[in-house]
Amino acid sequence: MEDRVLIISDPLVMMGKPIVAGTRITVELILEKLAAGETSAQILASHPRLTPVAISAALDFAKETLRADTVYPVAAVSV
Template identity: 50%
Template sequence: MNWREHIHSDPAVLTGKPVVRGTRLAVDFLLELFASGWTSAQVLEGYPQLTPEALRAVFAFAAEAMHEESFYAVQLGAR
């Protein structure tokens, strides 16, 4: 999946957040919908400007971003 065909960033749109091309739907917003329990069908119904390919691109973008980042475990308090 070449997410670059579907995801882009423009400083004039949502201060440069990655969005689905041709929309103002940010990648993080769409991921939050899924994290909240939305299904692909619900997202596509609620946002008809999206395509199934664009949704796959959101996940491909997120996966690639995770590969490129370093994460550190932080203990928030004693157990």
């Protein structure tokens, strides 16, 4: 099975934010929904063009991005 690129960034789509290929759904939106307590099933129901694999790809993209050797200044975050 051939690997498909599921997360792309195009400066002409959603201001260049990483999105799920073939949609205008940003990785940021998926992360926000998960952080707010939505389940993958709820996200999939709200966004029928998404797949479970796309949600996993968004999480993997975020993981790999944060793993990069970059310093992110972070203010205190309330939980």
